[in-house]
Amino acid sequence: xxxxxxxxxxxxxxxxxxxxxxxxxxxxxxxxxxxxxxxxxxxxxxxxxxxxxxxxxxxxxxxxxxxxxxxxxxxxxxxxxxxxxxxxxxxxxxxxxxxxxxxxxxxxxxxxxxxxxxxxxxxxxxxxxxxxxxxxxxxxxxxxxxxxxxxxxxxxxxxxxxxxxxxxxxxxxxxxxxxxxxxxxxxxxxxxxxxxxxxxxxxxxxxxxxxxxxxxxxxxxxxxxxxxxxxxxxxxxxxxxxxxxxxxxxxxxxxxxxxxxxxxxxxxxxxxxxxxxxxxxxxxxxxxxxxxxxxxxxxxxxxxxxxxxxxxxxxxxxxxxxxxxxxxxxxxxxxxxxxxxxxxxxxxxxxxxxxxxxxxxxxxxxxxxxxxxxxxxxxxxxxxx
Numbered sequence: 001x002x003x004x005x006x007x008x009x010x011x012x013x014x015x016x017x018x019x020x021x022x023x024x025x026x027x028x029x030x031x032x033x034x035x036x037x038x039x040x041x042x043x044x045x046x047x048x049x050x051x052x053x054x055x056x057x058x059x060x061x062x063x064x065x066x067x068x069x070x071x072x073x074x075x076x077x078x079x080x081x082x083x084x085x086x087x088x089x090x091x092x093x094x095x096x097x098x099x100x101x102x103x104x105x106x107x108x109x110x111x112x113x114x115x116x117x118x119x120x121x122x123x124x125x126x127x128x129x130x131x132x133x134x135x136x137x138x139x140x141x142x143x144x145x146x147x148x149x150x151x152x153x154x155x156x157x158x159x160x161x162x163x164x165x166x167x168x169x170x171x172x173x174x175x176x177x178x179x180x181x182x183x184x185x186x187x188x189x190x191x192x193x194x195x196x197x198x199x200x201x202x203x204x205x206x207x208x209x210x211x212x213x214x215x216x217x218x219x220x221x222x223x224x225x226x227x228x229x230x231x232x233x234x235x236x237x238x239x240x241x242x243x244x245x246x247x248x249x250x251x252x253x254x255x256x257x258x259x260x261x262x263x264x265x266x267x268x269x270x271x272x273x274x275x276x277x278x279x280x281x282x283x284x285x286x287x288x289x290x291x292x293x294x295x296x297x298x299x300x301x302x303x304x305x306x307x308x309x310x311x312x313x314x315x316x317x318x319x320x321x322x323x324x325x326x327x328x329x330x331x332x333x334x335x336x337x338x339x340x341x342x343x344x345x346x347x348x349x350x351x352x353x354x355x356x357x358x359x360x361x362x363x364x365x366x367x368x369x370x371x372x373x374x375x376x377x378x379x380x381x382x383x384x385x
Contacts, residue, residue, distance in 0.1 A: 308341055321364045356384065
């Protein structure tokens with residue numbers, strides 16, 4: 001009887017150990033946790049010294065604030081971290097899968113950490129902890145290095161003589177007019193009504209971007225960014241501006257600078273080009289000659305096509321279309337044109353193609369506004385020789 005009892009106990013022990021342990025399988029939807037805060041801090045903005053921030057190994061929590069109960073240190077499993085400047089502009093973003101700020105596999109993150117400076121903003125979002133077989137997410141945290149500084153609007157100095165427009169609005173300008181503004185009127189004191197650059201060490205960022213004519217940015221088609229200052233050689237940006245097309249964008253980011261012991265900012269500017277392409281070469285898409293089209297594309301790649309390229313139908317009416325560039329072994333990119341012009345965004349992508357790559361012209365259609373009639377045409381695919 002004694003032996004039977006011992007065997008029964010052993011059987012149940014083995015049975016218990018043989019049970020499957022439940023593991024957390026990803027992806028899962030995290031549960032909102034209002035009882036824990038990252039770094040145990042409930043402030044809306046956390047101000048840390050650079051030394052304190054760099055000392056952080058990762059993001060942690062040790063306190064249940066609902067019951068004021070101390071717990072073992074728990075490190076974040078996932079988080080999203082963004083670094084920003086004085087204007088809190090979100091310069092660099094990283095998604096961490098282990099919550100470790102000092103991971104040996106995060107070389108670019110470590111580089112960003114080494115470059116942080118006073119007044120920088122760090123946003124840490126989507127902070128998730130694994131606890132008791134579940135995934136929990138706590139509130140985001142906003143960290144500022146050394147001190148929180150809110151720059152004031154400089155009511156006198158601005159980039160150009162005309163007043164800035166509202167965010168995401170544009171000043172319409174021809175390429176010739178804009179080049180004159182950049183060359184002769186860049187840096188303006190509206191209080192003194194004169195050209196002025198208040199700090200020769202200051203530089204501002206200008207970027208120029210082709211834009212499709214269906215009201216959205218063209219993917220992967222940004223041209224160079226430029227840091228402009230009074231002594232800058234403007235040859236390259238001016239040449240790139242000359243290559244822009246109708247509705248392309250030139251933008252200046254707002255800038256922060258120190259003046260008389262205080263921080264100020266000037267608003268950014270956005271311009272949209274009004275020049276329309278002069279079509280020295282027109283291709284009839286309704287009755288396409290693919291050999292001629294290949295010849296024209298090769299001329300564009302060699303910068304040997306004078307003037308612009310336009311697609312029309314047999315009546316000479318402009319054709320709206322989408323151009324899909326398909327490199328071998330690469331990712332296709334699609335751009336659109338609403339007025340039949342082979343725009344600068346398409347030219348940039350075309351110049352990167354090589355022999356064997358393909359170009360697909362699709363969504364070909366024309367619209368007669370007088371008859372309110374729309375005509376559709378067959379797609380065309382070209383393989384570069």
